[in-house]
Amino acid sequence: MSDLFLGLISGTSADGIDAAIARFDDARPRARAELVFGRTYPWDAALRSRLVALGQQDADLSLDALGELETRVAEGFADAANRALADARLVAGDIAAIGSHGQTLRHRPQGCRGDGRHGFTLQLGDPSRIAERTGITTVADFRRRDVAAGGHGAPLLPALHAALLQDAHEQRAVLNLGGIANLTLLPGGGGDVRGFDTGPANGLMDAWCLRHTGAAFDRDGAMAAGGRVDAALLARLRDDPWFALPPPKSSGRDQFHLAWVEAALQGGEAPADVQATLLALSVATITDALRAAQPATTRLIACGGGVHNGALMRALAAALPGTQVESSAAHGLDPDHMEAMGFAWLARRTLLGMPGNLPLVTGAAGPRILGGIYPA
The missing domain is CATH 3.30.420.40 (ATPase, nucleotide binding domain)
Structure with a gap:
């Protein structure tokens, strides 16, 4: 397996898709991370406006609109991954896996508003489409397993x-x-x-x-x-x-x-x-x-x-x-790409069968292997 992982995230501000290619060393007493390449790729302007607007209010989406948005976000993430590979002069076979956070549409874990209702977190960006478009095994949907275990699914880094x-x-x-x-x-x-x-x-x-x-x-x-x-x-x-x-x-x-x-x-x-x-x-x-x-x-x-x-x-x-x-x-850690590196690191842990959450942080019932694996 390659030692390079590609992390993708678009944060709360939806100001762009951060892509980071990194390798990690678990040496003791302190682990090390090397950022091989990092860049932020812009969203399509109309799509970004849509994502920002949806985040500003409790707007309802039809099922058709939600499905289309899921696909468009995935296409944006796949494009960012492919552009990062080209800009770094790498090919798909150089990358062990993509760790894709996706674009958060809603984050309402149980008890976060004190109302005790069933909690959930929803990130858009179909990982099957990312794997298909890039030819790289994709690990995604990191937060929901922690939420299923009673946690907040955040923060994960x-x-x-x-x-x-x-x-x-x-x-x-x-x-x-x-x-x-x-x-x-x-x-x-x-x-x-x-x-x-x-x-x-x-x-x-x-x-x-x-x-x-x-x-x-x-x-x-x-x-x-x-x-x-x-x-x-x-x-x-x-x-x-x-x-x-x-x-x-x-x-x-x-x-x-x-x-x-x-x-x-x-x-x-x-x-x-x-x-x-x-x-x-x-x-x-x-x-x-x-x-x-x-x-x-x-x-x-x-x-x-x-x-x-x-x-x-x-x-x-x-x-x-x-x-x-x-x-x-x-x-020695680039502040602009720490979070994307974090999801590359989480993808690596998932493939190694290692937990990615800290229960004391998220409130989950215990350590959990996070995310689903979508093979190339």
């Missing part, structure tokens, strides 16, 4: 964070700044690894920026930096009961969306002030969660698209005096 970044002599945390923010807590001395979602990261800011400027994201936090935090609005947003829920906890765009923001507005707020407040919300909920769960953290290692938002990173550092806030690049 703390096990990889621990393998690559835990240090016996330092209290560390890994912060993934995607559409939603999640923390991995890495205590020194070999303590239990924990992790959970903390709330919005880039997702709300991206959506607000798109609506008011036409830009897909707030480059370097310039829009937020041009506004002032509305303390009353921030307090209303932070008052959402979800933030007070104990871990395990997870969330998504279908919970933190623009309608949620608009319900807290009183009218007349300047768009830049709302953007500044949304950035402050991300910072406050992240730092509140970190202080509550691991107050002695000395190093916070950030990855994900939010690493490039200078205003966000500066605000995090200012809110956490005594904690070194830095990009995962300082540890």
